[in-house]
Structure formats: C-alpha cells, structure tokens
Amino acid sequence: MNGRxxxxxxxxARIAGIGHYAPEHIVSNADLEKTLDxxxxxxxxxxxxxxxxxxxxxxxxxxxxxxxxxxxxxxxxYHATDIDCFILATVTPDFAxxxxxxxxxxxxGATGKPAFDMEIACxxxxxxxxxxxxxIRSGVFTRMMVIGAEKLSGxxxxxxxxxxILFGDGAGAAIVERSEQDSFLxxxxxxxxxxxxxxxxxxxxxxxxxxxxxxxxxxxxxHMQGREIFKSAVTRMVNSALxxxxxxxxxxxxxxxxxxxxxxxRIIDATARQLAMPPERVLMNVDRYGNTSSASIPMVxxxxxxxxxxxxxxxxxxxxxxGGLSWGSVLWRWAA
Ligand SMILES: CC(C)(COP(=O)(O)OP(=O)(O)OC[C@H]1O[C@@H](n2cnc3c(N)ncnc32)[C@H](O)[C@@H]1OP(=O)(O)O)[C@@H](O)C(=O)NCCC(=O)NCCS
Numbered sequence: 001m002n003g004r005x006x007x008x009x010x011x012x013a014r015i016a017g018i019g020h021y022a023p024e025h026i027v028s029n030a031d032l033e034k035t036l037d038x039x040x041x042x043x044x045x046x047x048x049x050x051x052x053x054x055x056x057x058x059x060x061x062x063x064x065x066x067x068x069x070x071x072x073x074x075x076x077x078y079h080a081t082d083i084d085c086f087i088l089a090t091v092t093p094d095f096a097x098x099x100x101x102x103x104x105x106x107x108x109g110a111t112g113k114p115a116f117d118m119e120i121a122c123x124x125x126x127x128x129x130x131x132x133x134x135x136i137r138s139g140v141f142t143r144m145m146v147i148g149a150e151k152l153s154g155x156x157x158x159x160x161x162x163x164x165i166l167f168g169d170g171a172g173a174a175i176v177e178r179s180e181q182d183s184f185l186x187x188x189x190x191x192x193x194x195x196x197x198x199x200x201x202x203x204x205x206x207x208x209x210x211x212x213x214x215x216x217x218x219x220x221x222x223h224m225q226g227r228e229i230f231k232s233a234v235t236r237m238v239n240s241a242l243x244x245x246x247x248x249x250x251x252x253x254x255x256x257x258x259x260x261x262x263x264x265x266r267i268i269d270a271t272a273r274q275l276a277m278p279p280e281r282v283l284m285n286v287d288r289y290g291n292t293s294s295a296s297i298p299m300v301x302x303x304x305x306x307x308x309x310x311x312x313x314x315x316x317x318x319x320x321x322x323g324g325l326s327w328g329s330v331l332w333r334w335a336a
Contacts, residue, residue: 083113
C-alpha cells in the first residue's frame, strides 16, 4: 500500500470498536497560573485549551493504553485473544525497549500475539490506522488493534511555559477488522526529517545519550520551536487532506466529519478554514485534554461514538501532524 489508494484490496476493513481513557487528574489553566508566568486568558486565546489530564506518578503509558483497549474490546464484543496483532503508537513508551505494545497485549490476555510500537509522534494513529488497514485489506491479519497512548506529562519541563501548557496524557484504541464493505478510502502520509530539532527531546537516544550534564540542562524534556511548528502544521495538514481527497476522487464537501489532531484550536480552525470545512463538522476536544499526541485522534473519535455522532456511511477525514516532522490524512467511511 503506497497511499495512492483506492488500491485494489482482497478484503475490506472497518472499525469494530473504539475506546479511550483519560486520567482522572485535571490540570486547569488556573492550576498552571500558580506555578508559571502565564494566564488563563493567554492560554485560551493562543491554544483554545482550558484543561488537560496528567496521569499519576505510578501510571505508565501501558496503564493508559490498557484501559482504552479494554473499552474498545467491550464495545466491539471481543476478547483480546480475538485480536491478531497489536500496534501501539507512542513517544512515551514504558521503556525505551521492550515495546509497550507487548506489555499491553500480555496484560490484556493475548500473550503470543504479535505486538509492536510505532514512533511517529502526533501522526502515530494516522500511520497506525493506515498500516492496519493495509494489512487487513491484503489479508495478512483479520483483526488488529491500533492504540495511541501518551504520558506526555512525564517528558515536559513543568517550568517551561511554552510547552507545559500544551500537552496532556491519554489513550485511544480502535479495533480494525476484515469486512465486506471497505471503510478505508485512502491516505496520504509524509515526513521531513531535515530539522528534527523543531520538536524533539535532545537527550533521549544514541545521538545524545542521557548524561548527568544533559539532565542538568533539562535536555530530557520536550524542546519545541512553536511558531515554526504552527506554520508547517496548517500547510502540511491542508495539503495532506487535499491530496488524500484527490486520490480518492472526493472533495472537502463530501466530508461529514473532519477529525484533526488536537494540537491547538487555532491550528485546527485555520486548517478547517482552508479546507472550507464548517465548524459544525469539525471535531474538537482540545479544550479539555490539550495535545495528547498520538492519542488525540482516537480519543476524539471515541468521544464522538459516545455521543452517537457517526452514522453509517459518514465520511471521516482524519488529519494529523507532529514531530518528525510527520503528517498524514486518512479517509474513512464509517460503518455502523
Ligand atoms: C506554542 C504556541 C501556542 C505559542 O503561540 P504563539 O502565538 O506562536 O506565541 P509565540 O511563541 O510567538 O510567543 C509570543 C509571546 O508569548 C510568550 N509565551 C509563550 N508561552 C507563553 C505562555 N504559556 N504564557 C504566556 N506567554 C507565553 C512568549 O515568550 C512570547 O513572548 P515575547 O513576545 O515577549 O517574546 C503556538 O506557537 C503553537 O501552538 N505552536 C504549535 C505547537 C504545537 O502544536 N506543537 C505540537 C505539534 S503536534
């Protein structure tokens, strides 16, 4: 599958269950005002965020992922052993290795099933869903789980007002299974690794190991060039959405629900405006959860399912953007 779909497929793919989990602890803008030189007014105006969730110190990302996965299984009427393969997208795994997906699958009761992590930052769920759809449609697997889960509070410098206000914790999970009707109408995925420092953790791997000096300099935390990210986010998401639509011979007016990565309300508004997407067709929960990276799209979708928003046949346009830089869009025909 190269994204130039609709590609010939042996089978169709549909979402058969979706779930999410948000940790209980709410961090409001007023809470942040107490420790940072910031204000509710600044945060709301620049980002649209009012609160976000922070997981407790004893929770790892697998704990969030497991809860979202359990809800997806319940909604789908499946047991974990019915899942042929688990994909977990995250930038905040339990450990650098082994893959958190292995831990999640075993905890759910599916030891022995293939499970692996994907690290493509905020585009994680879009990439994961595209990959799962490709594997289902070509017959490799019958039923897969794609999880986006993040504990970003663990990699934020809570003294850095530029990033501490933006990110939150959460998880979303979707079961993708073989079906007669095909929900996957196409995708566009892309990456540009020429400036990784635009959004990264400097001391986190083989380029710059975590040393005492790196820790003292705060290089174990997210570093971000916010304004640069903002500009590329809108351009990349709009272009990606238009290319995906064009490949599927569709236009923005065919889209019932625009499901953007929840990075910032201003980014979402600008992207929607350029796609001529009316606000009532744009799904948003950035005000309540902030930016939860790979978890944001499945979380907003799962909340939409809670509200019975999606009807059979609705066309969903999922678009994301993030570190890498990376971006992507998926066109998905909802099947009830
Ligand atoms: C981070 C972001 C909200 C900042 O908004 P902005 O309008 O670009 O603001 P700027 O960075 O230009 O900063 C403007 C001023 O606000 C200040 N500022 C930054 N964060 C602040 C905060 N939390 N509270 C108050 N002031 C703040 C800056 O220091 C700057 O002050 P100065 O003019 O005295 O230098 C915005 O750039 C953004 O959302 N970028 C994308 C980030 C993102 O989505 N990352 C993840 C991608 S998946």
